[in-house]
Amino acid sequence: QLQLQESGPGLVKPSETLSLMCTVSGGSINKDYWTWIRQTPGKALEWIGYIFFTGGTYYNPSLKNRVTISLDPSKKKFSLKLTSVTTADTAIYYCARLTYLSGFSWFDPWGQGALVTVSS
Amino acid sequence: DIQMTQSPSSLSASVGDRVTITCRASQNINNYLNWYQQKPGKAPDLLIYAASTLHDGVPSRFSGSGSGSDFTLTITNLQPEDFATYYCQQSVSAPPYTFGPGTKVDV
Numbered sequence A: 001q002l003q004l005q006e007s008g009p010g011l012v013k014p015s016e017t018l019s020l021m022c023t024v025s026g027g028s029i030n031k032d033y034w035t036w037i038r039q040t041p042g043k044a045l046e047w048i049g050y051i052f053f054t055g056g057t058y059y060n061p062s063l064k065n066r067v068t069i070s071l072d073p074s075k076k077k078f079s080l081k082l083t084s085v086t087t088a089d090t091a092i093y094y095c096a097r098l099t100y101l102s103g104f105s106w107f108d109p110w111g112q113g114a115l116v117t118v119s120s
Numbered sequence B: 001d002i003q004m005t006q007s008p009s010s011l012s013a014s015v016g017d018r019v020t021i022t023c024r025a026s027q028n029i030n031n032y033l034n035w036y037q038q039k040p041g042k043a044p045d046l047l048i049y050a051a052s053t054l055h056d057g058v059p060s061r062f063s064g065s066g067s068g069s070d071f072t073l074t075i076t077n078l079q080p081e082d083f084a085t086y087y088c089q090q091s092v093s094a095p096p097y098t099f100g101p102g103t104k105v106d107v
Helices: none
Strands: A003-007 A018-025 A033-039 A045-052 A057-059 A067-072 A077-082 A091-101 A104-110 A114-118 B004-007 B010-012 B019-025 B033-038 B045-049 B062-067 B070-075 B085-090 B103-106
Touching: A003 A091, A003 A104, A018 A033, A018 A091, A018 A114, A033 A067, A033 A104, A045 A067, A045 A077, A045 A091, A057 A067, A077 A091, A104 B033, A104 B045, B004 B085, B019 B033, B019 B085, B019 B103, B033 B062, B045 B062, B070 B085
Parallel strands: B010 B103
Antiparallel strands: A003 A018, A018 A077, A033 A045, A033 A091, A045 A057, A067 A077, A091 A104, A091 A114, B004 B019, B019 B070, B033 B045, B033 B085, B062 B070, B085 B103
């Protein structure tokens, strides 16, 4: 059974870079799309971006200039970097697999989430 | 981007009730609509994809319907474990993928 687990610092200072890692276990990372989603304190869910197993990426235009997602297949990990963070970036960050089937797509499974607080 | 709305934002229900949650897209999304359930302190779990297809292991008391811009999630015979927040999400015009604001079902 595929499982994902986020890891990384829980506190980041304003203007610095948020870095998170997602470890994939119980299945292959050499297929599908690997994605990051965040949930703000108000509970809204925002899709951040994805990386395809071949390395292609697509980011939410609202964050595009600040986001980088990368993949390390040999370690079965993918990562998120978000630069120049502000308090508005405080959220629970989830990694998830994005599956495509017959033109439809959905997020499943999700990691348990990592709370990142931006504060000085 | 396609905007998703949900109604109501919260509702109170009892075990055994039939619950209906509505999701509306700002434009036609055909049936490219997913539903997720989130319990407190947990990540969202996929319930339904393609508007009406139950994900593996999801109880049959959950059902989804709709097409175009209006969709419904129905829970019949509400169980104690169903008290949670439910989100819809569109995938027709994606990326970017967008979610509804959620509907909280509580006692």
